[in-house]
Amino acid sequence: xxxxxxKKQTKAKAASAVLELNDQGNYTVPNNSLYPHQWLWDSCxxxxxxxxxxxxxxxxxxxxxxxxxxANGMVPSIILRSRRSEDQPKTDQHExxxxxxxxxxxxxxxxxxxxxxxxxxxxxxxxxxxxxxxTERRIWYRKVFKGLLAYHSWLYTERxxxxxxxxxxxxxxxxxxxxxxxxxxxxxxxxxxxWVRVVKxxxxxxxxxxxxxxxxxxxxHQRMTNIEALALYDVQRRLxxxxxxxxxxxxxxxxxxEDLTFNCILIRANMLLRxxxxxxxxxxxxxxxxxxxxxxxxxxxxxxxxxxxxxxxDFVSHRLIKESTIAAFMPLYxxxxxxxxxxxxxxxxxxxxxxxxxxxxxxTPISSAWFQPNRYWQGPTWVNTNWLxxxxxxxxGFHSQANELKESTLKMIEKTSFFxxxxxxxxxxxxxxxxxWTAALYLDLLKA
Ligand code: GLC
Numbered sequence: 001x002x003x004x005x006x007k008k009q010t011k012a013k014a015a016s017a018v019l020e021l022n023d024q025g026n027y028t029v030p031n032n033s034l035y036p037h038q039w040l041w042d043s044c045x046x047x048x049x050x051x052x053x054x055x056x057x058x059x060x061x062x063x064x065x066x067x068x069x070x071a072n073g074m075v076p077s078i079i080l081r082s083r084r085s086e087d088q089p090k091t092d093q094h095e096x097x098x099x100x101x102x103x104x105x106x107x108x109x110x111x112x113x114x115x116x117x118x119x120x121x122x123x124x125x126x127x128x129x130x131x132x133x134x135t136e137r138r139i140w141y142r143k144v145f146k147g148l149l150a151y152h153s154w155l156y157t158e159r160x161x162x163x164x165x166x167x168x169x170x171x172x173x174x175x176x177x178x179x180x181x182x183x184x185x186x187x188x189x190x191x192x193x194x195w196v197r198v199v200k201x202x203x204x205x206x207x208x209x210x211x212x213x214x215x216x217x218x219x220x221h222q223r224m225t226n227i228e229a230l231a232l233y234d235v236q237r238r239l240x241x242x243x244x245x246x247x248x249x250x251x252x253x254x255x256x257x258e259d260l261t262f263n264c265i266l267i268r269a270n271m272l273l274r275x276x277x278x279x280x281x282x283x284x285x286x287x288x289x290x291x292x293x294x295x296x297x298x299x300x301x302x303x304x305x306x307x308x309x310x311x312x313x314d315f316v317s318h319r320l321i322k323e324s325t326i327a328a329f330m331p332l333y334x335x336x337x338x339x340x341x342x343x344x345x346x347x348x349x350x351x352x353x354x355x356x357x358x359x360x361x362x363x364t365p366i367s368s369a370w371f372q373p374n375r376y377w378q379g380p381t382w383v384n385t386n387w388l389x390x391x392x393x394x395x396x397g398f399h400s401q402a403n404e405l406k407e408s409t410l411k412m413i414e415k416t417s418f419f420x421x422x423x424x425x426x427x428x429x430x431x432x433x434x435x436x437w438t439a440a441l442y443l444d445l446l447k448a
Contacts, residue, residue: 004446011414012446016053018418018439019046024081027064031420034217034432037094038079040065041176042437044120045384048127049440052447058128059140062121066147068112070105073154075121075147076112077173093213097236102243114244118176118262119155121148122269125276127444141280149284152273155266156291158246165294166258166302167266168315170249171235175259177385178232179224180363180377181323181370182312183257192227193234193254200227218420222374222430256315260302264330265388267295271335296336308344310337323370324354325377326363326385332392342396349389349401359412360405361386362424373423374430380421383409383438387445406445413442 004012022029027038028046035042043061050058068079080100082092098113100106106114125144129137159167169175172183192200199205205226209215214223224232235254242248250256270292277284302310304320310331311320331337332345349355354365363377363385364370373379386409393402412427413419418438420431 007414008410008446012443015049015418015439015442018434019050019053019436021434022436026060027079027081028061028436029081030436031217031432031434034214034420037081038064040075040077040117041120041384044124045387045437046440047124049437049443051128051131052443055128055131058124058131059143062124062128062144065121066144068107068110069147069150070103070107070112070154072105072158073150074105074116074158075119075151076100077115077117078113080111080113082111097233097240099240100244102240103245113173114239115171115174116155117174118265119151119269120265121151122272122276123265126272129276138280141276145276145280145282148273148276149282149288152266152270153285153288156288160291161250163291163294164258165291165296165298166263166313168256169259169262170239170246170253170255172232172255173236175257175262177261177326177363177377179228179375180325180327181368182260182321182325182327183255184228184370184378185323186255186257186314186321187228187231192231196227196231196234199230205230218431219374222376222380222421224376257321258302258313258315260310260312260327261330263295263299263302264327264334267292267299267334267336270295299331299334299336303341309348310341310345324365324368326361326382329361329385329389329392332396333388335392335395339396342398346393346396346398346401357381357424359422359424359427360408361389363421366424373425376421376431379424380430381412381424382421383413383441387441390445390448406448410442410445413438418442 019028022032027043029036030039030042043065047058047061050061065075069075080094082095095111100112100114103114106112129140132140155167172178208226208230238254239249302313304311307322309324309328311322313320328348329345332342354367355361357366359381362379362381364379371379386405390402390405412422415427416429417433418435419429419433420435422429
């Protein structure tokens with residue numbers, strides 16, 4: 001039994017209260033006001049924390065995601081859970097933005113986004129499984145196996161058209177690190193749409209700021225810039241115009257990036273899918289197994305000898321996008337790189353000129369021209385990426401580093417509250433408070 005200090009016990013109670021506050025019955029919103037829907041990877045992290053409180057409820061969190069899976073296997077990044085009431089219009093703003101019903105694969109009776117998010121499902125399913133008896137685990141795995149298999153199969157059939165082993169993303173939102181410099185540098189250098197450039201030149205983006213809903217709930221300098229937000233909405237609109245039909249989208253894709261974070265999470269998820277299948281004696285299709293094996297080899301091609309770092313890659317040109325970001329640590333989480341490479345990555349983690357800040361790990365290194373300690377994925381420390389890094393460090397036997405990062409993450413939350421992200425230099429909480437995955441992963445780290 002782990003003995004907890006009074007402070008930690010009080011904080012753990014507060015974490016449960018945040019999850020309760022954001023609980024909607026069988027799913028949890030990331031935050032009641034800023035994010036009033038269900039997000040894919042948020043729900044996975046939430047389930048990982050919730051398993052310590054109520055295992056049935058953790059299972060429901062995952063099952064509610066599968067209920068909105070598309071017929072082709074895609075699991076959408078957002079399930080739009082509009083709370084209809086007398087004083088609310090029939091379709092909400094997000095439903096009108098996405099219009100998922102334009103695609104014949106979208107589910108009936110529920111609106112969703114038309115893209116996906118990092119595939120954390122297998123991890124959440126397995127972590128829940130760890131808490132169950134062998135018989136219960138078998139029942140649990142059988143319940144989710146079909147959906148999980150369909151999702152992984154979809155990822156490789158649709159998003160790896162050249163069968164290289166890496167899946168490509170068509171929108172930065174799919175990477176979960178929305179305005180991370182790796183994506184934004186592509187946008188800034190050659191992908192900014194004409195009309196957004198005009199808006200930028202004439203400073204009209206200030207007007208757009210008046211309509212931004214996120215800034216009602218979080219401070220302006222802590223969100224994306226208006227130009228970034230406009231550009232990302234423009235990409236989304238282009239996808240919608242093609243009804244999220246990949247074959248039409250890929251012809252003139254604005255973004256087609258083999259994202260490092262996404263692929264590392266997928267590689268780990270593949271390994272877990274294999275274990276789940278073995279546990280319930282289910283075969284995996286030969287084509288999928290081939291893709292999974294390819295992925296483990298292909299990731300090595302994302303290594304840049306000069307920078308001693310892994311990067312995301314452009315799908316068409318195979319050019320590495322050499323912007324250092326938090327993604328650099330995700331190969332640890334994938335578990336398939338060599339110990340030698342892992343050691344190089346840990347050196348970067350310990351470098352006081354880049355990632356070793358007082359409240360690590362910054363989403364963008366302090367040495368980067370992009371670094372801003374308050375701005376979303378361009379500097380702040382996020383608890384979910386810390387959690388992934390801690391898992392990765394432990395897997396490679398870097399136990400003291402894993403423990404150090406765990407303790408600093410817990411302290412950062414204890415010092416303030418369950419914020420969405422934190423200033424990596426002074427630990428100030430940023431974005432919205434009462435953020436579900438911060439609360440859920442606090443509980444999980446406490447038990448680790
Ligand atoms: C933001 C984050 C994304 C998260 C979502 C809901 O868009 O960038 O990763 O899933 O908010 O919390």
